């Protein structure tokens with residue numbers, strides 16, 4: 001079982017922070033074993049003896065809607081996952097395979113477990129911006145975080161328009177994830193991407209690189225067809 005976290009009122013496993021439990025997982029023997037005491041010994045309670053990482057509680061005085069938002073930003077969700085999933089460096093496969101797939105399907109390659117897309121990138125950032133040096137793009141590809149910078153919905157790719165279109169409030173981004181329309185404050189966020197000597201694409205999801213500001217347009221690609229989502 002993975003490392004445990006608790007806020008004293010709920011419990012989660014490090015590898016499944018989205019699953020909230022009202023009591024420590026496992027049966028009585030497992031809980032007692034974790035707490036370092038024989039079964040039947042009441043000890044100091046699970047919170048006192050369990051080696052779970054204790055996290056600060058979500059403030060109970062906030063209105064319910066705000067508490068929900070705080071929970072989404074809670075350390076349990078932001079803690080890097082060290083087991084190869086979201087929050088760690090992910091091997092996305094061979095660069096040649098990824099490029100071939102993009103070309104044959106005419107859409108980005110999506111990695112659900114890592115919550116990112118890989119898109120082709122041949123844009124020319126203006127000014128002193130150097131995406132290669134920053135690790136934002138390399139060898140003609142870029143990695144985009146699936147989360148909408150507006151309020152966090154997952155942004156799917158629209159095959160018709162060849163843009164990313166958020167179903168929640170209609171924000172739209174071009175193929176490079178650059179802001180085009182809607183209420184989003186900036187372009188889609190990115191992850192650092194590198195290619196190893198053997199040609200494997202590595203995407204580091206432990207750190208989010210904020211998307212470019214509104215007005216950035218390095219690829220100048222208008223929508224290629226009708227939108228999937230009505231403009232917000």
Ligand code: FES
Nearest residue numbers: 148150151166169
């Ligand atoms: S969450 Fe995407 S536009 Fe609002």
